Amino acid sequence: MSSFALAFRRKSFLDRVLAAEGPDRTQSADAVPRPIPPVGQRIGEVADRSPARRAALLALLIAAALLAVFNSEGLVSTARDLAESRLGRSLLPVAERWDDAMERVGAKRLMASVRGLVLDAQYASWSDVAAVFGAGDDPITAKRRTDDGPYTSSMPGERR
Amino acid sequence: MLFPTLQFGAFFLVVFAIAWELRARPEGRKTFLVAASYVFYGAWDWRFAGLLAASSLINYAAGRLVSVASGDRDKKILVAIAVAINLGILGFFKYYGFFLEQLGELLARGGMARDMPFLEVILPIGISFFTFQGISYVVDVYRKEIPAETNPLDVFLYISFFPQLVAGPIVRAADFLPQLKAEPELDREMVAKGIVLILLGLFKKMVIANYLATLLVDDVFFAPDAYSGPDLLLAVYGYAIQIYCDFSGYSDIAIGVAALLGYHFKPNFLQPYRSASLREFWRRWHISLSTWLRDYLYKPLGGSRHGTVTTYRNVMITMVLGGLWHGANWTFLIWGAIHGVALVIERMILAVLPASGSGVVAGDSFGGAVSAGWGSAPSREALVRAFGVLVTFNVVCLAWIFFRAESLDYALLYLQGLVDWSGPVEMATPFLVALVAVSLAAHFLPEDLLPGAIAWLEDRSALTLGAVLGFGILLIWAIAPEGVAPFIYFQF
Structure with missing residues (x-):
């Protein structure tokens, strides 16, 4: 409720007053106090461009924090x-x-699980693809393939 | 400092915050961005920062001199000197060894072998790009498309601005310098555009280009005689995708980073492999280079204004020099020549075909728009266009073999192998085939998909933007192969 009230107040009163007054040429833009948008506020809602800048900085900081935690x-x-x-x-x-x-908190599991999925896709053979569509190996061949490891005869890794 | 690294992430975070804090102090902001650009460039090799500064200073001085010179003859002489100095710097660092080697061979064949004064010249990164930007500035001043800059800081920033410094796009002075006159602004569309392009560029480079390079292209091009025809075909298609994703990925990130700092760059790639003609291809591929060559080489040569034969000659000169711009090697020259010959043949075909209908609309990089076709039925037009796309793509791929090959001998070996389909197929794994097929199919997605994604994101909250960027990068990091390969165009 408070953010809605703040947005309404800003839109109905503050912006109109600022628009009527016009920019103060005697002051630098830095001297004009600019509201910091709260987390979750849509950027660029008000005519002033500073929320877009601040929101972009906030977005970059959030992204950096996510990377620091999960990577x-x-x-x-x-x-x-x-x-x-x-x-x-x-x-x-x-x-x-x-x-x-x-x-310890388990944040690294996310990246590990995605990497696992990609590795499976990377080392899949054509018979694995056929199996997905119901035309793959019989269970014994499939088990042997699993026991032999993830390599297929068509992988360049084998040649190295 | 490579884009897809945490070092660059931390660098950009600091630059972004400080640059916007300095928005109301234009001179301070520009000085800071120039300093940041030199730090970015110096991270590779500090020795060449002096070369960058010298190039900026020479072009600034040339612009001033051209603007104050009285007669047109004097202006022309000054422009010629400035262009010669720019090309001289480029020539020394890029072509000195190559031409000396060729001269040595030529003299040896004529029985006049000499000890040539070879030097180990290290190629400064990004020299081809910032040299062309310098030439663009001086010529635009001469053509009165822009006024000469009185403030050297603007020219220094134009030439050294870090997003496009090392691998383009080649930004035109007339596009960039006016942006430095106004107080920079960042609106929600630019924030969304920046985030979308950075994510797209990272995905193209780190996932698609890096997988194709490490699992397919590098191995096959290293020993083409060890692979069968189907593998060679897959590898050349893979290289077509790899170089597109590598280079357009860099351009996307550069445009996105510049957008977050409040500057607009024009797009450098527009789904090039959907082109139905070579002319259209050059309107979609490395647009900043093709338009540069058109405006500063093809048109000054006379363009298409002096008859058919002269036009063909101008196309050939432009394309061969465009090939040579990439590097001092016969393979690049042949790459340019293949494109030149194909463009000339295409022009010949279009000249004899009836102009009615619109089977193939061929956008023209080196002249006006052209259309040609056979019949008016929509299905027939689609068929003709599909045929055009297929032929164009394969001609482009043929040229890529020379572009990528280690030498001319390897390229010929590759071409020989392409016709031999008797050996085993080793490289066509589901993963690689899917990667190539999906990447090619993406060229045929609607062109308004990206603007749509930007429009969707621009209405989101800061939290959502941060989550999209953070989880997007995490996902790319997770699925990309380990390590960060340098961008292909760094070597040019």
């Missing part, structure tokens, strides 16, 4: 890449501790 191993590898520098050396233990913490 903590990426932080570790980035810190390792920077390990030659002093900053990198100090970052590495922090990144590793963070990665361990994310492992």
